[in-house]
Amino acid sequence: MAEQLTPARWTQRVFDRLLPIAASRAAAPSGIRFTERQLYYELCRLLAPVPPLPRRVAFTVPAPLSFATFRTALARHGEISGLLTPAPPRTATPGAHTPEPDLFDYGLPRLLICESHTVAHMLRANGLPMESATPVLSAAELPLHPGVTAMLARGSGDVYVLHEASAAGLAFPTRPAELTGIPAGLRVLPLGLRPRQAMGLHLFHIDPTVDSGRPPDTSSPPDASRPTFDGRGSVPLGPEVAPPEATGVEPPTRLLAEDHPDNEPGPGFLDEREQAWLRRGRTVELDAVRPAVLLRSVHRLVRGVRTPPPPLVELRRARRSGFLTWPAA
Template structure:
């Protein structure tokens, strides 16, 4: 039964249009299919234990062999900026936006699905920090440049968002904008949570009472728990600054496609 559910999860993770996904994203898609908590009303905030043990998932994945769309593990290594183009004056241009990801695998997934090109937004993982001085200089050259931070809903994720500017070497005057995942957003989407998270620094003042209590229970939710298609659409929308609310008739569909708008962070 688990083997059949895994194959179905792989098909869903790739929709629409053959999206490439990570092993963790496939795991959470399997959990979503077996326990469709995401269909519960958004007004009820809760997360849930995954219905499948990681060891059982890994065994099923080994039995499955090649899984179409599954990305190989992302190497946690720095990439030379500008290696994709012979343009000699590349670093003389301004760079209006850039995305930092706590997860190197999520950064690789976003790149593999073409987000940097579609959103005109380079993507870097935590292992690639600090930024190359030439990339930081491009941010300084741009007017109203922004660095967006994508992180887990966990003490470690919130801490990463807080220190991202210093760790990346973001130039003074460049805005740093955390875009989630926040505990309240994970609760609204009823995503599977991890337990045993180590407490970190006090949560940001913007965390509400529910979030404080949730974090105090040692819980955390990975960005990988968000459906791959929703993650791509939402990140693209946010880094491009598209914030227009959908018409009331289209809100049900909008809730399914984004994790930072419904409910508003």
């Protein structure tokens, strides 16, 4: 006798079939290890695929599946290859594994700080620190060890910051310099995620009126304030935090996923569209970016690698510069 499928059992079967597909897509193209939230967003892309649209058609979309439902399906499915086991923030002193006395006597050219601890764990698990020659820390692992701070000063290093698209995320790049004792003169460079970047990539957002199932916030240091957005062109970030322009922190200058050369942000910190998006209280997590795109983009940004522009863009630039035009008399 055939088994009668109730709606709940039918939904379970759908998830049981889609989870392996989502896992294989999250791990593509080279066996990338991914977080639980990245697998969740990959499953959302299967359930509600966004048509390939140009970035100028900018929007984010609500996730079609609650995280609680996803967790239930994941627990029932069992082990998934490539899924990272959550790891607590590192608390051991840097260099505790080696007796080298001159470990901190060298210069450090760059450091990456992630607002999300799970994203930092994912980047480290996939070898980004070795490939990019860039140590990766999360906000939960601050403050920096004095030896690491001295290495940054000695190497005139840059501190890159990776944050989510939200009012609190946009405020986060102002915090590392204060919390880590970074010497004056070192640059703090936000890489994103800005709302305009999230909208250009058509990512899934978290609606504040819906339970997102997000874990308790352990990414921010204990004294980090939680700002709110007032829509006046900046993020008033409490009495201790100011917008990037006021602190010397440079605003993001590129999309996470290889920005078009002629699509650079205009002057100012937030445009009107970003302000309207933030007023709704929405959040786009870093986990919503495809794992392969996140790894490739972070590597290129911290190493300063730019993709060559398309030939048509080069032709337009040549015409603007007067290339192959008759010289003025």
